[in-house]
Amino acid sequence: xxxxxxxxxxxxxxxxxxxxxxxxxxxxxxxxxxxxxxxxxxxxxxxxxxxxxxxxxxxxxxxxxxxxxxxxxxxxxxxxxxxxxxxxxxxxxxxxxxxxxxxxxxxxxxxxxxxxxxxxxxxxxxxxxxxxxxxxxxxxxxxxxxxxxxxxxxxxxxxxxxxxxxxxxxxxxxxxxxxxxxxxxxxxxxxxxxxxxxxxxxxxxxxxxxxxxxxxxxxxxxxxxxxxxxxxxxxxxxxxxxxxxxxxxxxxxxxxxxxxxxxxxxxxxxxxxxxxxxxxxxxxxxxxxxxxxxxxxxxxxxxxxxxxxxxxxxxxxxxxxxxxxxxxxxxxxxxxxxxxxxxxxxxxxxxxxxxxxxxxxxxxxxxxxxxxxxxxxxxxxxxxxxxxxxxxxxxxxxxxxxxxxxxxxxxxxxxxxxxxxxxxxxxxxxxxxxxxxxxxxxxxxxxxxxxxxxxxxxxxxxxxxxxxxxxxxxxxxxxxxxxxxxxxxxxxxxxxxxxxxx
Amino acid sequence: xxxxxxxxxxxxxxxxxxxxxxxxxxxxxxxxxxxxxxxxxxxxxxxxxxxxxxxxxxxxxxxxxxxxxxxxxxxxxxxxxxxxxxxxxxxxxxxxxxxxxxxxxxxxxxxxxxxxxxxxxxxxxxxxxxxxxxxxxxxxxxxxxxxxxxxxxxxxxxxxxxxxxxxxxxxxxxxxxxxxxxxxxxxxxxxxxxxxxxxxxxxxxxxxxxxxxxxxxxxxxxxxxxxxxxxxxxxxxxxxxxxxxxxxxxxxxxxxxxxxxxxxxxxxxxxxxxxxxxxxxxxxxxxxxxxxxxxxxxxxxxxxxxxxxxxxxxxxxxxxxxxxxxxxxxxxxxxxxxxxxxxxxxxxxxxxxxxxxxxxxxxx
Numbered sequence: 001x002x003x004x005x006x007x008x009x010x011x012x013x014x015x016x017x018x019x020x021x022x023x024x025x026x027x028x029x030x031x032x033x034x035x036x037x038x039x040x041x042x043x044x045x046x047x048x049x050x051x052x053x054x055x056x057x058x059x060x061x062x063x064x065x066x067x068x069x070x071x072x073x074x075x076x077x078x079x080x081x082x083x084x085x086x087x088x089x090x091x092x093x094x095x096x097x098x099x100x101x102x103x104x105x106x107x108x109x110x111x112x113x114x115x116x117x118x119x120x121x122x123x124x125x126x127x128x129x130x131x132x133x134x135x136x137x138x139x140x141x142x143x144x145x146x147x148x149x150x151x152x153x154x155x156x157x158x159x160x161x162x163x164x165x166x167x168x169x170x171x172x173x174x175x176x177x178x179x180x181x182x183x184x185x186x187x188x189x190x191x192x193x194x195x196x197x198x199x200x201x202x203x204x205x206x207x208x209x210x211x212x213x214x215x216x217x218x219x220x221x222x223x224x225x226x227x228x229x230x231x232x233x234x235x236x237x238x239x240x241x242x243x244x245x246x247x248x249x250x251x252x253x254x255x256x257x258x259x260x261x262x263x264x265x266x267x268x269x270x271x272x273x274x275x276x277x278x279x280x281x282x283x284x285x286x287x288x289x290x291x292x293x294x295x296x297x298x299x300x301x302x303x304x305x306x307x308x309x310x311x312x313x314x315x316x317x318x319x320x321x322x323x324x325x326x327x328x329x330x331x332x333x334x335x336x337x338x339x340x341x342x343x344x345x346x347x348x349x350x351x352x353x354x355x356x357x358x359x360x361x362x363x364x365x366x367x368x369x370x371x372x373x374x375x376x377x378x379x380x381x382x383x384x385x386x387x388x389x390x391x392x393x394x395x396x397x398x399x400x401x402x403x404x405x406x407x408x409x410x411x412x413x414x415x416x417x418x419x420x421x422x423x424x425x426x427x428x429x430x431x432x433x434x435x436x437x438x439x440x441x442x443x444x445x446x447x448x449x450x451x452x453x454x455x456x457x458x459x460x461x462x463x464x465x466x467x468x469x470x471x472x473x474x475x476x477x478x479x480x481x482x483x484x485x486x487x488x489x490x491x492x493x494x495x496x497x498x499x500x501x502x
Numbered sequence: 503x504x505x506x507x508x509x510x511x512x513x514x515x516x517x518x519x520x521x522x523x524x525x526x527x528x529x530x531x532x533x534x535x536x537x538x539x540x541x542x543x544x545x546x547x548x549x550x551x552x553x554x555x556x557x558x559x560x561x562x563x564x565x566x567x568x569x570x571x572x573x574x575x576x577x578x579x580x581x582x583x584x585x586x587x588x589x590x591x592x593x594x595x596x597x598x599x600x601x602x603x604x605x606x607x608x609x610x611x612x613x614x615x616x617x618x619x620x621x622x623x624x625x626x627x628x629x630x631x632x633x634x635x636x637x638x639x640x641x642x643x644x645x646x647x648x649x650x651x652x653x654x655x656x657x658x659x660x661x662x663x664x665x666x667x668x669x670x671x672x673x674x675x676x677x678x679x680x681x682x683x684x685x686x687x688x689x690x691x692x693x694x695x696x697x698x699x700x701x702x703x704x705x706x707x708x709x710x711x712x713x714x715x716x717x718x719x720x721x722x723x724x725x726x727x728x729x730x731x732x733x734x735x736x737x738x739x740x741x742x743x744x745x746x747x748x749x750x751x752x753x754x755x756x757x758x759x760x761x762x763x764x765x766x767x768x769x770x771x772x773x774x775x776x777x778x779x780x781x782x783x784x785x786x787x788x789x790x791x792x793x794x795x796x797x798x799x800x801x802x803x804x805x806x807x808x809x810x811x812x813x814x815x816x817x818x819x820x821x822x823x824x825x826x827x828x829x830x831x832x833x834x835x836x837x838x839x840x841x842x843x844x845x846x847x848x849x850x851x852x853x854x855x856x857x858x859x860x861x862x863x864x865x866x
Contacts, residue, residue, distance in 0.1 A: 480719025
């Protein structure tokens with residue numbers, strides 16, 4: 001193969017004075033960016049800026065810089081476009097990437113601000129008063145009926161369909177075993193179990209060792225049907241039909257054969273080393289009535305004991321699509337915005353297809369309310385929830401709960417180098433290489449995930465308190481408590497928020 | 503764009519009196535009681551609700567309506583004549599009052615619904631639903647006209663001013679009622695507007711409210727799912743509409759409806775026996791968006807009694823008292839003692855626990 005002429009993105013600088021040649025960095029790097037002769041020799045073009053070497057170096061001798069190499073500036077032909085073309089000219093392939101859309105689109109979370117109580121109503125101190133985050137996901141009836149016994153004691157007559165309790169309105173994103181390591185899956189499952197939230201198996205089944213955490217798992221059924229069998233369906237507390245993913249709406253998935261080791265093979269129910277191809281559509285869903293059939297097939301298979309979620313990516317007509325999904329019988333609609341993450345996607349799709357979750361969420365919540373069916377399904381919002389601030393804003397726009405994927409990965413050690421698709425994750429997360437997966441201690445990762453959920457929940461309680469409310473229901477859908485800064489009238493209108501000062 | 507309506511932010515004083523044997527109480531009593539709370543208001547709103555004041559027309563819906571100009575009165579009356587049989591219509595009696603320099607045109611109409619009203623051709627809804635539809639229509643679509651009250655044998659008198667002045671303006675000494683509620687308003691962000699004073703009313707339900715409903719945004723959006731339109735530029739009206747929805751449309755037992763509004767804490771629900779836990783869990787699951795959050799004390803008047811309710815951590819004051827068959831509810835004990843110096847019992851209702859006082863059954 002002809003040597004690539006594409007200049008490296010990063011520059012690895014090893015301080016010769018500090019380095020004592022322990023080679024930890026060399027052993028840490030799975031990308032081949034560090035070699036050793038009589039000293040550490042960087043190979044810049046392979047560096048992805050994952051920081052593993054930096055973190056492992058006992059002498060703080062390594063620095064990664066963005067390459068200072070100058071390109072003649074061009075507003076249209078950016079370095080990225082030029083590099084992309086060079087790569088494609090060399091390989092003839094689609095450009096691949098991992099994680100969510102990294103383009104500087106307007107992030108609407110950053111244009112929304114939260115209200116607070118002053119004088120006319122008191123804020124509430126979450127350290128002194130109960131602050132309730134408990135959330136139930138699932139379909140709710142339009143109204144309740146009660147019956148009274150002969151002593152005049154009322155009791156509930158209406159039979160509710162199954163709802164699942166979250167101690168705090170957040171769930172971990174669908175990340176399959178295969179795309180991430182068993183240790184990572186184990187940490188997510190255990191942290192969800194111990195925090196009273198939910199993990200999502202993603203489209204790769206649930207490893208038998210993790211069945212004990214199943215009551216806190218959303219079990220996914222996607223177009224490849226990998227790992228789907230009756231026992232699996234009954235392990236989870238929610239079943240999710242994955243139709244789309246925010247990072248790659250409308251296309252399928254591809255887990256390369258190298259990642260299909262014996263454990264992945266057993267869990268996915270496919271031969272070792274075979275590529276796991278998820279078709280773009282479900283081949284049994286070509287219309288909304290087909291979706292209804294699948295929803296009810298899954299409900300039948302689990303004896304109507306579990307809510308069924310349908311996950312779609314946020315696209316132009318999301319409001320109408322969501323309405324159809326609710327009318328088809330889904331108990332939960334999960335909407336994944338175009339900044340949602342992925343283990344692997346064509347860059348061109350990740351960066352150009354779909355709409356932001358903020359807009360999609362607001363439009364769906366509005367539409368379901370206009371149609372009087374908002375109560376029939378919970379809405380879960382996904383796609384780059386970066387902090388409890390984003391979380392609060394999503395709830396206020398109308399989400400029952402949010403999804404965190406990238407944030408959870410970062411909590412486990414990820415540095416967002418966006419190379420998940422290479423299977424070489426130095427942090428032991430997005431890889432099946434046993435030498436690398438051993439680097440992720442599931443006990444430690446569990447604690448870190450639990451810490452994140454705890455920290456964000458504390459912040460959420462603090463914000464509820466300053467809003468002068470003490471339960472999450474009073475924030476959910478309460479757009480009156482948000483204001484827009486730097487949005488156009490139509491943007492604010494779609495979000496259903498007033499401008500700051502109004 | 504319905505979400506552009508402003509929310510009313512206000513502090514306030516409340517008073518309510520009820521005689522459970524339907525013995526009539528003169529308007530002077532409630533005016534004296536609320537006047538003592540003068541400092542809880544700022545002169546931008548005072549009002550009263552009275553039950554049992556129209557015994558001669560007790561089967562008629564009594565519309566109290568304000569008009570900002572004659573044009574909207576004609577428009578309103580045109581609509582009314584098409585749909586209702588009007589048996590009496592008159593200016594609401596008022597007196598010239600130095601503290602009430604300007605006022606809108608104030609009329610009352612005693613009406614029954616025409617059995618052949620035109621909308622029946624397209625929409626078969628019951629009488630009460632039609633009244634609600636009328637109120638929504640007038641408030642939203644007839645510019646300058648606002649319905650103060652729309653129940654039977656009751657009425658709302660309210661305006662911009664201190665309540666004692668508004669009471670004198672409306673000559674309330676000429677009315678005797680078995681239930682009275684009164685309100686002294688301290689709005690901080692809305693202009694003095696007669697429609698914005700309390701009580702808020704829909705059908706027989708009247709609400710006087712001290713506080714701010716911090717959950718207003720979602721309560722309003724929840725109500726919109728059931729075709730209620732919040733048009734009065736205040737958070738208090740959601741209380742009236744929520745009660746109408748939960749009690750009349752959803753037919754919830756009253757205690758449970760109040761528990762939907764002032765929700766039980768999960769920590770308490772978790773300790774309940776299975777029957778109650780199931781019931782209260784479902785109420786929070788299904789009626790979470792109806793829950794009122796933020797500081798409030800509310801008096802709810804209706805044809806059969808009076809209810810007082812606080813938010814679930816009691817961020818606004820509410821005192822109750824009893825002497826024989828008369829019960830008192832107020833923001834301040836002094837306001838009760840002003841008209842009933844020696845009550846037999848006086849108590850501070852617990853946070854979130856409603857005080858429910860019912861009239862004795864009417865003897866025919």
